[in-house]
Amino acid sequence: MAAAGGFRTVEPLEYYRRFLKENCRPDGRELGEFRTTTVNVGSITTADGSALVKLGNTTVICGIKAEFAVPPVDSSNKGYIVPNVDLPLLCSSRFRPGPPGEEAQAASQFMADVIENSQVVMKEDLCIVDGKLAWVLYCDMICLDYDGNLLDACMCAFLAALKNVQLPAVSINEETGLAEVNLKEKTPLTIRKEPVAASFILFDSLLIVDPTAEEEDLATGTVTIVTDEEGKLCAVHKPGGSTLTGAKLQDCISRAVTRHKEVKKLLDKLIKSKKAK
Amino acid sequence: MAPARYCVPGERLCSLEEGTPGSGTYTHHGFIFASLAGCFMKKSENGMLPVVSVMRDVDSQLLPDVGATVTCKVCSINSRFAKVHILYVGSTPLKSPFRGTIRREDIRATEKDKVEVYKSFRPGDIVLAKVISLGDVQSNYLLTTAENELGVVVAHSEADVRMVPISWCEMQCPSTHAKELRKVARVQPEFLQT
Amino acid sequence: MAGLELLSEQGFRLDGRRAGELRQLRARMGVFAQADGSAYLEQGNTKALAVVYGPHELRGSRGKAPHAQALVNCQYSMATFSTAERKRRPHGDRASAEMSLHLKQTFEAALLTRLFPRSQIDIYVQILQADGGNYCAAVNAATLALLDAGIPMRDYVCACSAGFLEDTALADLNYVEEAAGGPQLALALLPQAQHIALLELNARLHQDHLPRVLDAATQACRHLHALLDRVVREHLRDAAALLGK
Numbered sequence: 001m002a003a004a005g006g007f008r009t010v011e012p013l014e015y016y017r018r019f020l021k022e023n024c025r026p027d028g029r030e031l032g033e034f035r036t037t038t039v040n041v042g043s044i045t046t047a048d049g050s051a052l053v054k055l056g057n058t059t060v061i062c063g064i065k066a067e068f069a070v071p072p073v074d075s076s077n078k079g080y081i082v083p084n085v086d087l088p089l090l091c092s093s094r095f096r097p098g099p100p101g102e103e104a105q106a107a108s109q110f111m112a113d114v115i116e117n118s119q120v121v122m123k124e125d126l127c128i129v130d131g132k133l134a135w136v137l138y139c140d141m142i143c144l145d146y147d148g149n150l151l152d153a154c155m156c157a158f159l160a161a162l163k164n165v166q167l168p169a170v171s172i173n174e175e176t177g178l179a180e181v182n183l184k185e186k187t188p189l190t191i192r193k194e195p196v197a198a199s200f201i202l203f204d205s206l207l208i209v210d211p212t213a214e215e216e217d218l219a220t221g222t223v224t225i226v227t228d229e230e231g232k233l234c235a236v237h238k239p240g241g242s243t244l245t246g247a248k249l250q251d252c253i254s255r256a257v258t259r260h261k262e263v264k265k266l267l268d269k270l271i272k273s274k275k276a277k
Numbered sequence: 278m279a280p281a282r283y284c285v286p287g288e289r290l291c292s293l294e295e296g297t298p299g300s301g302t303y304t305h306h307g308f309i310f311a312s313l314a315g316c317f318m319k320k321s322e323n324g325m326l327p328v329v330s331v332m333r334d335v336d337s338q339l340l341p342d343v344g345a346t347v348t349c350k351v352c353s354i355n356s357r358f359a360k361v362h363i364l365y366v367g368s369t370p371l372k373s374p375f376r377g378t379i380r381r382e383d384i385r386a387t388e389k390d391k392v393e394v395y396k397s398f399r400p401g402d403i404v405l406a407k408v409i410s411l412g413d414v415q416s417n418y419l420l421t422t423a424e425n426e427l428g429v430v431v432a433h434s435e436a437d438v439r440m441v442p443i444s445w446c447e448m449q450c451p452s453t454h455a456k457e458l459r460k461v462a463r464v465q466p467e468f469l470q471t
Numbered sequence: 472m473a474g475l476e477l478l479s480e481q482g483f484r485l486d487g488r489r490a491g492e493l494r495q496l497r498a499r500m501g502v503f504a505q506a507d508g509s510a511y512l513e514q515g516n517t518k519a520l521a522v523v524y525g526p527h528e529l530r531g532s533r534g535k536a537p538h539a540q541a542l543v544n545c546q547y548s549m550a551t552f553s554t555a556e557r558k559r560r561p562h563g564d565r566a567s568a569e570m571s572l573h574l575k576q577t578f579e580a581a582l583l584t585r586l587f588p589r590s591q592i593d594i595y596v597q598i599l600q601a602d603g604g605n606y607c608a609a610v611n612a613a614t615l616a617l618l619d620a621g622i623p624m625r626d627y628v629c630a631c632s633a634g635f636l637e638d639t640a641l642a643d644l645n646y647v648e649e650a651a652g653g654p655q656l657a658l659a660l661l662p663q664a665q666h667i668a669l670l671e672l673n674a675r676l677h678q679d680h681l682p683r684v685l686d687a688a689t690q691a692c693r694h695l696h697a698l699l700d701r702v703v704r705e706h707l708r709d710a711a712a713l714l715g716k
Contacts, residue, residue: 009364010350010403010431044600045516047552057504061599063552086561089546090522090595092505093373096530097546140551142597144520145503213505283707285700286618287626287663301623303583310663312583312623314703316711333621334710338507338526340590372507375528411589417528 016218020206027056027212032255034198034210035149037263039156039270041164049165053157056212057147062139062157064165068179069136071127079126079134083111085141085154092146092213107150110237111141111158114226118195118234120162125190128170133179135167148212151224151237155197156263163271165189195234196263198256199224202242209255223249225256229264284311290329299330339366341375341408341418348430349377349420351402357381359398361406363418376417379406383421384460396446397422397460403431405462428462477648478636485647486515491687493631493643494604496698498612500619500706508620512612515645516602521612523620525592541587545574547609549598570606573669577610577630577659580668583623592622603645604632610659611699618703626661628668629695633658633688635680640687658688662696665689 008015008026019026029035035056044050047063071078085107087095095101100108115121126135139161141154166186173180201211201219211219221241226234233253238244284290288311290302298304299320301313311317313331321327341347341363348365358381362374382389384397398404405427406420422428425445434440434450434457442448442461449456478484488494494515503509508523529536536542547570548562561567578594594616596609610630617624633656634641634648641648649655654676659669676684 009370044518044550044552046555046600046602050552059503061550063550065552065557067557084551088548088561088595088597089593090506090520090597093524093527138551138557142550144597145505147505283704285627285703286624287661289663303623303625310625312625313621314618314707315621316707334714335621338621340526340587373524373527 012214012218016215017204020204025208025215029210031206032209034259034262035212037156037266039160039266041160041270041274047161048167049161049163051157051160051164053153053160055149055153055156055210057145058143058149058153059145060141060143060150060153060157062141062154062161064161065138065140066135066165066167067138068128069134071131071134075123076131077127078123080136081115081121081123081126081139082136083115083139083141083158084108085111085143085150087143087146087150091143094146094213103150106239107154110151110224110235111139111154114155114195114197114235115158118193118226118228120159120191120193120195121189122192128179129172133170133172137165146213148214148216149199149210152197152199152210155195155226159191159194159196160267160270162189162191163267164274193228193234194260194264194267195226195228196256196260197224197226198252198259200252200255202244207248207251223252225252227253227256227260229260231257231260282317283315284317284331285314286310286312290317296327296329297325299328301331301333302329338372339369341366341377341411343408343411345408346427347377347406347408347420349404349406350374351398351400351404353400354394354398356394359384359394361404361420363420377406377408377420378417379404379420379422383409383419383423386423396458398429399432399457399459401433402429402459404429422460422462425463428460430462430464432457432459477651478639478641482639484641486645488643490639491642491690493691493694493698494645496695498615498699498702500615500702501710506616506620508616508618508622510612510615510619512608512615514604514608514611514643516600517604517608517645518598518600519605519608519612520597520599521609521616522595522597523593523613523616523622524595525620526587526590526622527593529589529591536589536591537584539585539588541582541584542591543575543579543582543584543594544591545571545578545594545596545613547571547574547596547598549601549605553598553601570609573606573671574609574613577628577668578613578617580666581614581624581626581628581661582617583625586623601646603647603649604643606657607631607643607659611695615699615702619706626663626666627696627699628659629662629692629699630657630659630669631688631691631695632656633684633691635676635684640680640684642687642691654684656684656688658685658692660689660692660696662693 038054040052048066049064052061087104169182169185200223202221224237290309298309303312311331315331315333319327347363349361349363353360359379361377406422409421410419438452440448498512500510502511506522551558607630614628632644634644654674657671
């Protein structure tokens with residue numbers, strides 16, 4: 001047992017290759033298998049919507065807070081959605097103290113792009129009074145435990161938290177011109193599209209799904225595919241790394257579509273059980 | 278087996294007259310207190326006072342101590358020293374590697390001035406070494422390989438194949454048959470694995 | 472003061488507790504795989520997460536490290552969605568820096584740092600939901616995380632807050648009671664030896680009332696110690712059962 005641990009530290013590539021020869025991975029999964037996903041919504045009562053997602057060991061919590069803002073001048077009937085991914089020091093010993101590192105910034109930018117392109121929520125729905133008042137949704141995703149595949153977990157947490165958001169009814173007092181919030185009347189958001197991400201790594205010309213942190217370190221390239229509920233592509237993210245043939249990319253896309261169905265079933269079951277309470 | 282008795286930090290275990298403090302305990306005002314949350318153990322040696330200790334199921338992090346034999350991986354070399362990452366202390370792996378330095382004069386016991394670091398270690402080698410100092414403000418852990426049993430255990434040739442030791446200062450690549458210079462550790466025959 | 476009655480005539484507080492009663496405590500140890508030790512603690516609606524790494528190699532300037540002792544590095548941060556108003560800076564602002572320093576000083580008193588010279592122990596606390604007693608929840612969660620990591624400690628560190636209203640000492644204040652503006656005392660105690668690691672009092676309090684408030688806080692800490700002890704022993708039993716002993 002100590003010898004196996006030793007081999008793993010000293011020659012991680014060889015250790016990993018021996019598992020791949022048997023068509024499985026060190027944690028016992030197959031090459032195309034995702035880790036167990038658990039989702040929990042509504043645990044943070046100070047946030048307007050919250051969700052906690054555990055993808056194997058990777059844990060991400062998403063809290064959404066809604067505030068008032070003035071709509072932008074060029075599109076006066078739109079609100080804002082501001083995502084932010086935070087990788088604090090506690091999630092893994094690999095992160096150093098200081099301003100957000102490139103991984104956190106890249107993840108935040110990825111989330112912003114997907115939200116913009118997939119039109120998860122129509123920004124027009126967030127407008128209260130044209131040109132004067134709109135909602136801004138601050139979506140903060142904090143990674144509590146980093147064990148690889150951050151983007152999938154963030155996407156899932158974000159979607160689950162959005163489904164959990166309840167916005168209060170707002171009316172404008174005609175005399176004072178100020179907004180009045182009615183906390184007793186709350187309505188959920190209209191979610192137009194449901195994007196779900198699936199990440200893969202490239203290793204020795206093999207495609208491996210849902211990498212752990214160890215596997216990510218050994219990988220030579222990564223691919224993330226985001227699909228929506230109609231099987232359409234929302235985003236394909238392949239930031240450099242080793243090359244991929246067109247056929248392999250097609251494999252990724254079909255695996256991503258299957259993953260979407262799995263996650264959708266999980267989220268629907270969760271929302272239904274929450275409503276039943 | 279008798280049910281294990283659990284103890285928590287701050288719990289008074291016994292007085293100094295009834296036992297000697299072992300690992301996971303501390304003494305205060307003539308009494309032995311627990312400092313870890315775990316199983317209470319009392320081992321009686323013949324004649325002497327029993328050793329009182331607290332054991333945990335999971336081993337906690339060990340720190341390299343002066344005189345301990347450690348296994349490390351060379352990360353960079355220059356003409357004066359080699360920088361290494363300490364991976365194992367004895368046979369227990371460390372959760373996060375510590376940094377160490379092997380100075381040029383600590384590589385060999387004899388002919389210290391004729392030593393060249395480039396001919397003793399290369400980046401990526403696995404080396405068995407001993408800790409001589411915990412280091413001060415300027416430096417990391419200081420290690421030495423100036424013994425026959427210490428030195429390179431695993432090395433890869435330029436063709437990235439694992440090499441076989443042929444003498445105390447040379448290793449050979451089995452595929453290209455090229456010889457490379459290293460300060461090789463003399464491994465006892467019973468530990469050799471093929 | 473008109474408006475919200477923090478303490479009713481029958482002696483009940485806003486959430487139905489009595490003057491010296493603690494909020495409901497729920498805690499779990501060993502929640503994260505990456506960290507050496509971790510714990511999640513809920514004290515009423517305040518939710519705190521503590522993660523411990525170490526002892527490991529010193530990072531950063533070696534000159535600042537104490538000689539022959541481990542360096543205790545604490546960071547306290549609050550999630551942006553943890554308060555009713557969105558918090559713009561999760562950490563790095565002065566309040567968080569003060570909390571981090573308090574945590575560091577508290578744990579330097581309790582940890583046996585002389586066993587780990589030239590190394591570093593990191594304690595990171597994240598508040599997911601803040602409803603009063605943030606520092607106390609942070610200390611309690613950090614104690615459990617340190618126990619989970621197996622770092623030798625002199626004793627538990629239990630913390631609780633206390634206040635004074637209408638001639639009664641209240642224990643374990645929630646956010647509404649803290650915001651009311653009365654005197655607040657935060658106490659971190661090493662229960663077995665009854666040693667005080669940290670004591671902080673703000674707002675004016677007549678010195679005649681101090682012993683009663685201190686006593687209320689001490690009683691609350693002792694009660695907390697019993698609760699935390701139960702959590703730790705259950706965790707040890709479960710861990711042993713998993714290993715099949």
